[in-house]
Amino acid sequence: MKLVLMVVQDKDAGNLLSALTEKDFNVTKLASSGGFLREGNTTIFAGVDAGQVSEVIGIIEEVCPVREKIVTPVSPMAGPTNAYIPYPIEVPIGGAVIFVMDVEKYVKY
Amino acid sequence: MKLVLMVVQDKDAGNLLSALTEKDFNVTKLASSGGFLREGNTTIFAGVDAGQVSEVIGIIEEVCPVREKIVTPVSPMAGPTNAYIPYPIEVPIGGAVIFVMDVEKYVKY
Amino acid sequence: MKLVLMVVQDKDAGNLLSALTEKDFNVTKLASSGGFLREGNTTIFAGVDAGQVSEVIGIIEEVCPVREKIVTPVSPMAGPTNAYIPYPIEVPIGGAVIFVMDVEKYVKY
Numbered sequence: 001m002k003l004v005l006m007v008v009q010d011k012d013a014g015n016l017l018s019a020l021t022e023k024d025f026n027v028t029k030l031a032s033s034g035g036f037l038r039e040g041n042t043t044i045f046a047g048v049d050a051g052q053v054s055e056v057i058g059i060i061e062e063v064c065p066v067r068e069k070i071v072t073p074v075s076p077m078a079g080p081t082n083a084y085i086p087y088p089i090e091v092p093i094g095g096a097v098i099f100v101m102d103v104e105k106y107v108k109y
Numbered sequence: 110m111k112l113v114l115m116v117v118q119d120k121d122a123g124n125l126l127s128a129l130t131e132k133d134f135n136v137t138k139l140a141s142s143g144g145f146l147r148e149g150n151t152t153i154f155a156g157v158d159a160g161q162v163s164e165v166i167g168i169i170e171e172v173c174p175v176r177e178k179i180v181t182p183v184s185p186m187a188g189p190t191n192a193y194i195p196y197p198i199e200v201p202i203g204g205a206v207i208f209v210m211d212v213e214k215y216v217k218y
Numbered sequence: 219m220k221l222v223l224m225v226v227q228d229k230d231a232g233n234l235l236s237a238l239t240e241k242d243f244n245v246t247k248l249a250s251s252g253g254f255l256r257e258g259n260t261t262i263f264a265g266v267d268a269g270q271v272s273e274v275i276g277i278i279e280e281v282c283p284v285r286e287k288i289v290t291p292v293s294p295m296a297g298p299t300n301a302y303i304p305y306p307i308e309v310p311i312g313g314a315v316i317f318v319m320d321v322e323k324y325v326k327y
């Protein structure tokens with residue numbers, strides 16, 4: 001048994017949950033936010049048989065695309081007059097970050 | 110040190126937190142939702158000594174029962190006239206799903 | 219690749235996120251609550267190279283101090299007249315609890 005922990009963009013969460021449950025995977029969703037942009041995103045975890053981990057990764061890659069995003073980061077960059085000039089910057093936000101961890105003991109009833 | 114990660118039904122969360130803290134376990138609760146029914150449930154994690162994992166599992170099994178639930182799933186099943194007929198179905202919702210993972214390094218202060 | 223999972227006090231969450239992202243760590247934040255006091259706190263996780271785990275722990279220790287807190291716990295202690303006498307008690311709340319777990323497979327795109 002492995003635990004697949006993933007962080008994806010909110011836009012893709014619904015589609016990802018549908019795609020995973022359609023293939024009979026059991027998953028749990030947590031509301032989260034990114035440490036850098038401080039915006040909402042979605043954390044999902046799924047206990048999965050070792051042999052099915054690559055299938056789950058395949059589904060994530062199919063459903064969750066990379067996006068460019070124009071953001072004004074939270075930390076002000078002071079201009080020459082020390083006024084707060086919020087510089088908009090383009091930040092690539094990945095489709096997903098996925099961590100697979102070993103589960104030593106698994107109980108479900 | 111092991112990390113015990115559990116998903117339980119909201120109804121049982123309060124009792125489970127009380128039962129665990131009464132036995133001097135330290136636990137943290139996260140609000141979560143199930144990927145299939147898209148309804149709220151509770152995710153709890155507890156860092157626990159290896160020798161106490163079975164005690165924690167025993168407490169969960171004591172406090173969190175299996176329930177039957179009549180639900181109308183979110184995906185419409187089209188009827189013969191292609192109208193949306195929400196079919197209520199009976200879904201067994203388990204008492205708990207529990208994952209035990211190894212903790213390589215543990216710091217608390 | 220290691221997953222560093224930490225529970226810290228809400229007061230310190232913002233500073234910790236800034237301190238970690240300033241050093242180019244990528245982190246995700248979850249709203250959580252403590253099982254004992256039932257009050258909000260913050261759970262953060264960061265996928266980190268094995269060689270950088272101690273740097274992350276150092277940052278947490280720098281940013282998140284221990285605090286004393288006067289609380290009135292949720293369970294009533296009955297007095298001699300069986301009236302509810304909420305006894306305020308002093309509870310030390312740690313700066314952080316940190317769990318480091320091994321990541322068997324890591325995908326990011």
Ligand SMILES: Nc1ncnc2c1ncn2[C@@H]1O[C@@H]2COP(=O)(O)O[C@H]3[C@@H](O)[C@H](n4cnc5c(N)ncnc54)O[C@@H]3COP(=O)(O)O[C@H]2[C@H]1O
Pocket residue numbers: 007008033034035036037038039041091092093094095096097238239240241242243244245246247263264265266327
């Ligand atoms: N310290 C930093 N300095 C400069 N730019 C930074 C940065 N941290 C993040 N970014 C950039 O901003 C995007 C959003 O990051 P955020 O932390 O809000 O939201 C992140 C975070 O919630 C999560 N995440 C990514 N890698 C992670 C990791 N190793 N551990 C935990 N969570 C991670 O996935 C979300 C998307 O990450 P992604 O890397 O695709 O996209 C990132 C990246 O392009």
Ligand SMILES: Nc1ncnc2c1ncn2[C@@H]1O[C@@H]2COP(=O)(O)O[C@H]3[C@@H](O)[C@H](n4cnc5c(N)ncnc54)O[C@@H]3COP(=O)(O)O[C@H]2[C@H]1O
Pocket residue numbers: 020021022023024025026027028029045046047048109116117142143144145146147148150200201202203204205206
């Ligand atoms: N291996 C795992 N990894 C991560 N989280 C897990 C998990 N197994 C269970 N969970 C979590 O526990 C909740 C209850 O699952 P259970 O299997 O007892 O009860 C389930 C099951 O009877 C049924 N179900 C779940 N997924 C299904 C699917 N793909 N197809 C058909 N029925 C499904 O619906 C009930 C509610 O499921 P829901 O997803 O809303 O909520 C799930 C999910 O949040």
Ligand SMILES: Nc1ncnc2c1ncn2[C@@H]1O[C@@H]2COP(=O)(O)O[C@H]3[C@@H](O)[C@H](n4cnc5c(N)ncnc54)O[C@@H]3COP(=O)(O)O[C@H]2[C@H]1O
Pocket residue numbers: 129130131132133134135136137138154155156157218225226251252253254255256257259309310311312313314315
């Ligand atoms: N091994 C572990 N696994 C998972 N999460 C962990 C953990 N150790 C600590 N935490 C998390 O960190 C918060 C602060 O814990 P700390 O032990 O510093 O500070 C604790 C401690 O001084 C005391 N406390 C906690 N559990 C207790 C218990 N069962 N009996 C008596 N006092 C307790 O109350 C403070 C607040 O606890 P609370 O549960 O509300 O909130 C906890 C919990 O959310």
